[in-house]
Amino acid sequence: MARTYGGVAPEQRRADRRQRLLTAGLELFTSTGFRHTKITEVCARAGVSTRNFYEEFTGKEDVLRTLHDQINSLALAHVTAELDKVADADAMTRIATLLDVFIATVTADPRMPRLTYVEAVGVSAELEAQHQVWVDRWANFIAAEASRAAEHGVAPVRDYRLTAIALVGAGTGLLREWQAHDPPLPVEEVGGELRAMMLAAIMRPEKILETPGNPWARSGVEESSRAGAQGGTRRT
Amino acid sequence: MARTYGGVAPEQRRADRRQRLLTAGLELFTSTGFRHTKITEVCARAGVSTRNFYEEFTGKEDVLRTLHDQINSLALAHVTAELDKVADADAMTRIATLLDVFIATVTADPRMPRLTYVEAVGVSAELEAQHQVWVDRWANFIAAEASRAAEHGVAPVRDYRLTAIALVGAGTGLLREWQAHDPPLPVEEVGGELRAMMLAAIMRPEKILETPGNPWARSGVEESSRAGAQGGTRRT
DNA sequence: GGCCTTTGGTAATCACAATTTTCACAAACT
DNA sequence: AGTTTGTGAAAATTGTGATTACCAAAGGCC
Numbered sequence: 055m056a057r058t059y060g061g062v063a064p065e066q067r068r069a070d071r072r073q074r075l076l077t078a079g080l081e082l083f084t085s086t087g088f089r090h091t092k093i094t095e096v097c098a099r100a101g102v103s104t105r106n107f108y109e110e111f112t113g114k115e116d117v118l119r120t121l122h123d124q125i126n127s128l129a130l131a132h133v134t135a136e137l138d139k140v141a142d143a144d145a146m147t148r149i150a151t152l153l154d155v156f157i158a159t160v161t162a163d164p165r166m167p168r169l170t171y172v173e174a175v176g177v178s179a180e181l182e183a184q185h186q187v188w189v190d191r192w193a194n195f196i197a198a199e200a201s202r203a204a205e206h207g208v209a210p211v212r213d214y215r216l217t218a219i220a221l222v223g224a225g226t227g228l229l230r231e232w233q234a235h236d237p238p239l240p241v242e243e244v245g246g247e248l249r250a251m252m253l254a255a256i257m258r259p260e261k262i263l264e265t266p267g268n269p270w271a272r273s274g275v276e277e278s279s280r281a282g283a284q285g286g287t288r289r290t
Numbered sequence: 291m292a293r294t295y296g297g298v299a300p301e302q303r304r305a306d307r308r309q310r311l312l313t314a315g316l317e318l319f320t321s322t323g324f325r326h327t328k329i330t331e332v333c334a335r336a337g338v339s340t341r342n343f344y345e346e347f348t349g350k351e352d353v354l355r356t357l358h359d360q361i362n363s364l365a366l367a368h369v370t371a372e373l374d375k376v377a378d379a380d381a382m383t384r385i386a387t388l389l390d391v392f393i394a395t396v397t398a399d400p401r402m403p404r405l406t407y408v409e410a411v412g413v414s415a416e417l418e419a420q421h422q423v424w425v426d427r428w429a430n431f432i433a434a435e436a437s438r439a440a441e442h443g444v445a446p447v448r449d450y451r452l453t454a455i456a457l458v459g460a461g462t463g464l465l466r467e468w469q470a471h472d473p474p475l476p477v478e479e480v481g482g483e484l485r486a487m488m489l490a491a492i493m494r495p496e497k498i499l500e501t502p503g504n505p506w507a508r509s510g511v512e513e514s515s516r517a518g519a520q521g522g523t524r525r526t
Numbered sequence: 527g528g529c530c531t532t533t534g535g536t537a538a539t540c541a542c543a544a545t546t547t548t549c550a551c552a553a554a555c556t
Numbered sequence: 557a558g559t560t561t562g563t564g565a566a567a568a569t570t571g572t573g574a575t576t577a578c579c580a581a582a583g584g585c586c
Contacts, residue, residue: 104565176411251456530586539575
């Protein structure tokens with residue numbers, strides 16, 4: 055049943071068509087918008103017939119979900135690869151690396167943040183669930199690095215789950231602005247801001263809420279860190 | 291031409307229908323999702339005919355845009371009202387107030403963050419532009435408070451524009467998670483996290499990037515603040 | 527109290543895009 | 557070379573939901 059056609063295995067041909075459809079989808083979804091993109095337009099741009107389209111995907115949303123997954127996976131792969139290289143660097147360097155690689159990856163093509171943070175939002179319950187999964191993954195990643203920093207004594211020992219989620223949100227918001235802005239925001243400023251915010255959020259003393267004024271002016275992180283490890287009410 | 295009907299002025303009747311349509315829209319958009327909500331469903335729930343619908347709105351998106359604007363306006367009104375009450379409190383108290391009121395307002399009804407941060411994203415160019423405008427407003431608000439803090443010497447003097455945008459993003463992300471989470475995240479934890487992150491982001495010393503290790507353990511904010519005011523390269 | 531105006535609901539129309547099906551062709555195995 | 561089968565383009569169909577147009581009824585005006 056599976057013959058080679060045109061000198062190419064059918065699987066290869068399928069894969070090629072699929073790839074072209076994804077490329078066309080990325081381009082059209084981020085320019086005309088997902089809502090206003092028609093399947094036939096995607097097919098036309100990809101040079102693929104609608105018949106073949108339905109062989110690869112169940113519909114428009116399927117393409118979008120796949121792209122969303124691919125972009126996140128790509129970024130995660132880059133980040134993990136780079137983090138492995140600095141496996142035994144100090145915690146703050148690792149956090150900075152995590153961020154720099156992430157920013158570099160997703161800003162390499164403005165269509166990536168556009169698709170992930172704008173077009174793929176509020177489309178369907180499945181996509182929201184997928185978003186949720188990825189936020190969890192990134193947040194766990196960040197929380198793990200923060201805990202590592204805490205072990206090294208450069209950050210308080212506490213639960214970083216919510217902080218990590220907020221940081222993911224900060225990145226999302228910043229990148230959404232970045233891709234929408236005209237004139238474009240400088241990438242290095244966006245990256246710098248995110249890096250600074252992340253470090254500040256992780257290194258901040260735990261009691262910042264209760265103490266009016268400026269706690270950091272009075273006591274260093276070391277002290278707060280120790281206090282957090284002893285008296286913290288949250289789980290570690 | 292304008293008679294009173296049923297003892298009520300026609301304008302009043304119109305306004306009532308409009309309000310019912312908006313209520314129905316909020317409910318349906320946040321439950322079945324904007325994309326999958328049909329105009330006839332909104333009309334049915336509102337007890338309004340399609341004819342009257344088109345008298346009030348140009349289409350589904352018009353309803354969504356109005357809701358998006360209303361929710362943001364409501365939050366802004368609450369925040370400004372409360373900030374006026376603490377007009378001459380210290381800067382950090384004002385920032386905390388700003389945040390608490392904001393969180394309290396939008397978490398009062400989970401449909402608000404759902405509509406604003408999920409359903410109204412990536413719908414159309416106009417809605418994206420409207421989003422942009424609101425992010426700008428909120429960011430300016432935050433940046434103004436941060437500058438006020440800087441004037442009082444509790445934060446470094448620097449450009450807070452990007453920090454403010456990132457903080458808006460952090461709030462957005464956190465609230466998006468909040469409304470999606472099951473079991474629900476405790477509101478006070480979300481608010482606390484945002485508050486802490488905001489204070490940390492504003493009070494952080496300027497040179498956090500360049501200095502490996504923990505700058506706060508070595509030097510207080512005062513010193514960094516002064517250094518920032520003198521040697522900062524960014525505009526104030 | 528009848529007439530005229532405004533209103534609201536229903537029903538028909540209209541448009542558009544997703545999905546399916548058909549048809550023709552080209553490539554490989556025998 | 558013929559037959560079989562995967563492949564691609566295009567057309568047809570279908571379904572769905574937005575928009576409009578019409579009709580009935582109710583409310584005030586003279």
